[in-house]
Amino acid sequence: MKFVCSACGATAPVTTRAARCACGGLWKLDFKPPLFDPELIDRREWSLFRYRAFLPLDGAESADSASTQSIEKWRAVTLGEGMTPxxxxxxxxxxxxxxxxxTLSFKDRGAAVLVAHAAAIGVESVVQDSSGNAGNSVAAYCARAGIACEIFVPEGTSPAKIAMIKSHGATVTIVPGSRDRCAEVCRAKVADGGAYYASHVFNPFxxxxxxxxxxxxxxxxxxxxxxxxxxxxxxxxxxxxxxxxxxxxxxxxxxxxxxxxxxxxxxxxxxxxxxxxxxxxxxxxxxxxxxxxxxxxxxxxxxxxxxxxxxxxxxxxxxxxxxxxxxxxxxxxxxxxxxxxxxxxxxxxxxxxxxxxxxxxxxxxxxxxxxxxxxx
Ligand SMILES: Cc1ncc(COP(=O)(O)O)c(C=O)c1O
Ligand SMILES: [Zn+2]
Missing domain, CATH: 3.40.50.1100 (Rossmann fold)
Known part of the structure; x- marks a missing residue:
């Protein structure tokens, strides 16, 4: 399992903290799960981690330490997401x-897996930008995992979403202007300070x-x-x-x-x-x-x-x-x-x-x- 740049083809280990390739290209995840087989669903697990045989968690293809650690990390991170009727x-x-x-939106599917990965590679703090829902999710899962979190939201974001993000202990930074401007401001912070970018858009997990x-x-x-x-x-x-x-x-x-x-x-x-x-x-x-x-x-x-x-x-x-x-x-x-x-x-x-x-x-x-x- 590794990251591959979608622009130049360069590779990086999934333990990298780099939000994207040095050339500016976004990462894709080179991960080949086994063929989907209903027999491999863990039917005793009542969350989306019942499908973990097909998720990049257990080092199915790789013996690197990050993936081995994440076997247990997901257990500490899950909030019972998925399984929706x-x-x-x-x-x-x-x-x-x-x-x-x-956290009342589909974003929990992605955030649970992303934060399990961040926890597995030892990330201690993250930043992220969002119209609100992805920020809610990342804030909640980071709270669960003991990871500090700052979420950038555009002005005009629903007060209920902002209140929820804060309730999880995350810092909320409200950015004047559009959702796209909000992403730019957050990405500038990532570029300057090297913060781990728990982005639902950039991060393939x-x-x-x-x-x-x-x-x-x-x-x-x-x-x-x-x-x-x-x-x-x-x-x-x-x-x-x-x-x-x-x-x-x-x-x-x-x-x-x-x-x-x-x-x-x-x-x-x-x-x-x-x-x-x-x-x-x-x-x-x-x-x-x-x-x-x-x-x-x-x-x-x-x-x-x-x-x-x-x-x-x-x-x-x-x-x-x-x-x-x-x-x-x-x-x-x-x-x-x-x-x-x-x-x-x-x-x-x-x-x-x-x-x-x-x-x-x-x-x-x-x-x-x-x-x-x-x-x-
Ligand atoms: C309720 C809801 N539906 C749909 C979307 C769209 O998701 P995406 O931007 O990943 O296409 C979002 C994203 O924030 C959302 O909050
Ligand atoms: Zn590249």
């Missing part, structure tokens, strides 16, 4: 209730955690639905879903890739525009304010990687109509599902596609964040 909303639509998580979303879908349903909707900002759930599906495909547990429909905000749509133009890099856009704060990413750092997957697997990239987010949220709430605006945006996009093209059978939509977090 799938609920039928109507005859066409399934909801995966990922806000039933320790995060994606190894989010791929458990698909493992669970397969384990719960015994299959993967025909249409997989996924919100797309920085792509941490998107990339995890693609990786998970690739593993199921390689293991022969699914016959083909399902149709993936990635959802951006119509007010912040760099990937959707690139896809419409057939471009390899995200479009340059000026983000406009949106209720879907979780996907308001104007400059997705892994944009080119996301677009590679989009073309490879015939993904559709659609946008959520801003004017339907509140309506979608109210429709879900009227059925007992109180999600945050960013999750309602995915449902708004689904409703919009259905109005345009007719029924979308066998659709799976993630309910990524809890409603109380975005009430402001």
């Amino acid at each position: 799938i609920v039928a909303l109507d005859e066409d639509t399934l909801l995966k209730m990922d806000y039933f998580m320790p 995060f994606y190894e955690g989010t791929k458990t979303y698909i493992y669970e879908v397969w384990e719960e349903l015994g299959r993967v639905p025909a249409h997989i909707f996924v919100p797309l900002g920085n792509g941490t759930l998107f990339i995890g879903i693609v990786k998970g599906l690739e593993e199921l495909l390689a293991a022969g547990l699914i016959a083909r890739m399902p149709k993936i429909i990635a959802v951006q905000s119509e007010r912040c749509d760099p990937i959707a525009r690139a896809w419409e133009d057939g471009a390899a890099e995200p479009a340059h856009i000026t983000p406009m304010p949106t209720l879907a704060e979780g996907i308001a990413i104007g400059v997705p750092a892994r944009g080119a990687e996301i677009l590679e997957y989009v073309y490879k697997y015939g993904v559709n990239v659609v946008t959520a109509p801003e004017g339907r987010i509140l309506e979608a949220r109210a429709a879900l709430a009227a059925k007992g599902i109180y999600c945050e605006h960013t999750s309602a945006a995915t449902y708004a996009a689904y409703l919009d596609q259905r109005d345009r093209h007719g029924r979308i059978y066998d659709s799976l939509i993630p309910m990524c964040g809890a409603g109380l977090k975005s009430d402001h």
Whole structure:
């Protein structure tokens, strides 16, 4: 197991504290789990670590000391994340209730694995930037692991998210300006001071955690639905879903890739525009304010990687109509599902596609964040 630079191909041990390659390229993780085999699921473990045979924790391929130590680190770090139910909303639509998580969003999947790794390599303090949810997750898992934590959030972030981050003992730095500006300020601190960057975007261990979303879908349903909707900002759930599906495909547990429909905000749509133009890099856009704060990413750092997957697997990239987010949220709430605006945006996009093209059978939509977090 090692890091490989996505730009120049240089390698580094996973014990590195460098947030990215010296050339500026982002790390990819060279980790090949065994073929996905249901027999290897630890059914006594009631968290996503039941899939640890397929996670970069136990040194399956490597005997380096970091991976050996992390065998036990995950036990000290887990908060019982994952194992979220799938609920039928109507005859066409399934909801995966990922806000039933320790910090109320899907980000716990990635943060649990990332922080287990950071603890295993002896990291004592981390920094991270976030629209709020990833910061909540990293702060909680760092608190659990005894790692000091500073989270940068953009101005306008939901007060409930900020209060939660602080409650875990993390320092919160509020950055004036956009979500992209917030990332720049945090990355400047990483570049200057060498702080460990527990980034859900830069650090590939995060994606190894989010791929458990698909493992669970397969384990719960015994299959993967025909249409997989996924919100797309920085792509941490998107990339995890693609990786998970690739593993199921390689293991022969699914016959083909399902149709993936990635959802951006119509007010912040760099990937959707690139896809419409057939471009390899995200479009340059000026983000406009949106209720879907979780996907308001104007400059997705892994944009080119996301677009590679989009073309490879015939993904559709659609946008959520801003004017339907509140309506979608109210429709879900009227059925007992109180999600945050960013999750309602995915449902708004689904409703919009259905109005345009007719029924979308066998659709799976993630309910990524809890409603109380975005009430402001
Ligand atoms: C509730 C919610 N949904 C979706 C997303 C989008 O995730 P990503 O930026 O990894 O694509 C986020 C990210 O913060 C989020 O908080
Ligand atoms: Zn490089």
